[in-house]
Amino acid sequence: MRADDLILFSQVIELGSFSRVAEENNLTNSVVSKRIARLEEDVGAQLLYRTTRKLSLTEAGKALWHKAKNVTQATQEAKDAVSGFGESISGHLKMSVPTISGDLILADAIAEFCNLHPGLSVDMSLDNRFVDLISGGYDLVIRTGYLEDSSLIARHIIDSQWVVCASPSYIAKHGKPIKPIDLTQHNCLQYAYQTTGASEWEFKGDKGNYIVKVSGSFSTNNATALRKSALGGHGIAYVPRCLVYHDFRNGQLVDIFPDLVGKKLGIYAVYPFTRQPPNKVKLLIEHIRQRYLTISHYF
Structure with missing residues (x-):
């Protein structure tokens, strides 16, 4: 299971659509779909119910989303902790x-x-x-x-x-x-x-x-x-x-x-x-x- 797939999964839930996540990350819809499918394969369970109108979480999806949010937060905190290290501090x-x-x-x-x-x-x-x-x-x-x-x-x-x-x-x-x-x-x-x-x-x-x-x-x-x-x-x-x-x-x-x-x-x-x-x-x-x-x- 890849951390970047977990982060992408968390974004899908927060933004509500594959297309918005694709636009946010400069990806194609098919790439987002394939990465979510890869994540489902990794966990061995369906994570999302997909209709033409909306996305909803399965029970397995709800459990994973809780952990995925933690990964997303930890990643952001890590970025914040070191942001600016490459800049001149004066x-x-x-x-x-x-x-x-x-x-x-x-x-x-x-x-x-x-x-x-x-x-x-x-x-x-x-x-x-x-x-x-x-x-x-x-x-x-x-x-x-x-x-x-x-x-x-x-x-x-x-x-x-x-x-x-x-x-x-x-x-x-x-x-x-x-x-x-x-x-x-x-x-x-x-x-x-x-x-x-x-x-x-x-x-x-x-x-x-x-x-x-x-x-x-x-x-x-x-x-x-x-x-x-x-x-x-x-x-x-x-x-x-x-x-x-x-x-x-x-x-x-x-x-x-x-x-x-x-x-x-x-x-x-x-x-x-x-x-x-x-x-x-x-x-x-x-x-x-x-x-x-x-x-x-x-x-």
Whole structure:
């Protein structure tokens, strides 16, 4: 079974006639007919009922069409991913990224992209607030969380799972919380950029997610400062797993509730609405996405 025959079959269903598909692909009607017949021979079943007025799907045709649509979509996505690679990418891009991702992966990934395209320059700022793309003149931002502004386009990159963690020294001195509600008896270090509130920590329950209201002596809007405070044994932190992935691996921090934390946020590439974004934006998004995927286990 050939992928191009599946794509042609999907076009026949969408356009409703062999002649329109033939015109769309610069083929003759007989070639389209022969390729559909070849596909039917490959699957060993009739796919279409053909009358002079219309085409309709057989049961086998309906089952195959569902798969054929997936092939068509995957082919288009593959084309979109590499479109523009043969063109000269130049000019300037202004973008904003969150501090954790900026430090972890994006500074290196974007500098690498600039080196791959010598005619391109990028101005990257690290900022956790959701900047105004239009008034700020941003071409692209990377953001974590749900996007509501319909004037912007968001492409999902990866999901970021949060964790509750503390150092072995803190646990040795104060004990390890057994249940999330036990956190109310501990010094909880708070990350001021939490969208749901720095003191409201989300957990999974039998009847859905719920919030534990915590308190503590230290709050900061800087993720690195929060991590260092946890490493120093000064309290329990609620942070994205990617921030402390290596600390878990080397034993400097302990994942206290590995299966109970309910907070998971999407990371998105966001750009102003346009029918066809510039190739340099599309290619940079794909470059960034691939770099995230190489360390997906961090998240």
